[in-house]
């Protein structure tokens with residue numbers, strides 16, 4: 001992968017990803033290969049770019065690989081099948097789970113039980129070669145090995161808790177760049193939609209003109225969720241906990257599901273756990289149960305959401321220095 005990318009000519013690489021072009025600026029020798037260009041940089045050039053040589057190479061390769069991934073057409077899939085492996089003591093895991101587009105599944109279990117391992121197995125399309133021994137089939141088949149190691153995970157997008165932006169671009173330019181790379185018809189308009197959508201999810205609004213590096217944790221998360229829902233080609237989305245950091249979690253999930261993706265999220269939060277159609281319970285490294293959310297549990301969800309709204313309204317009121325003058329409202333989800 002790297003050798004093929006390093007052999008690209010500078011002007012080809014610039015056309016692939018506008019962020020790459022913005023970073024390296026005008027090039028006197030567009031015919032130079034990326035490898036030769038990197039080798040030609042001296043200390044002054046690297047200081048100007050604010051990267052060490054190794055960091056710059058890794059960063060540029062990631063930008064170009066990402067652009068190549070974005071150019072591929074939307075990947076359609078009919079089903080994701082997860083076949084059991086073994087628990088932490090080596091005992092058999094009794095699991096044969098099929099998920100289809102539009103499915104929303106939560107993954108619950110005590111700390112250290114193996115939730116991240118479960119998501120990790122899906123992300124790397126495991127074939128019995130991870131500690132859990134699980135196997136993942138795509139549309140009933142073992143996925144092509146090239147798909148497993150594709151740098152830009154075309155089948156699976158992962159939203160991790162730490163979203164750090166390295167590129168110093170405005171929010172608008174960054175999302176527009178994604179839209180251009182995905183060759184959508186009206187990149188400017190789509191970028192505006194992604195940002196408007198992120199603002200509906202984020203507690204604190206932000207404009208398209210601020211730099212990515214100025215976004216708060218919750219704002220970055222909202223932006224990435226909107227971007228994955230409206231622009232990503234990956235049909236499977238993995239979420240490692242949507243923390244309650246100023247983001248409307250329910251709307252975020254609804255948005256991902258409306259885009260017909262399979263969403264799996266590990267969570268300790270009862271609202272998110274019950275919002276899923278199914279929850280996978282992990283214990284000692286293995287899936288112990290797969291539970292369908294029942295009508296009774298949905299009634300609990302309604303109650304929890306009511307208290308959650310009450311809590312966030314109170315939080316806002318107190319944050320703005322107001323006093324509470326009336327007694328709390330009475331509420332019963334059962335009428």
Ligand SMILES: Nc1ncnc2c1ncn2[C@@H]1O[C@H](COP(=O)(O)OP(=O)(O)OP(=O)(O)O)[C@@H](O)[C@H]1O
Pocket residue numbers: 086087088089109110111112113114115116117118131132133284285286
């Ligand atoms: N089936 C398994 N066989 C062997 N090791 C496993 C298995 N499942 C998980 N592990 C290992 O157990 C450790 C804890 O797992 P993991 O990080 O997935 O837990 P978690 O439920 O996500 O925890 P937290 O809630 O703290 O994030 C990891 O080292 C993981 O690789």
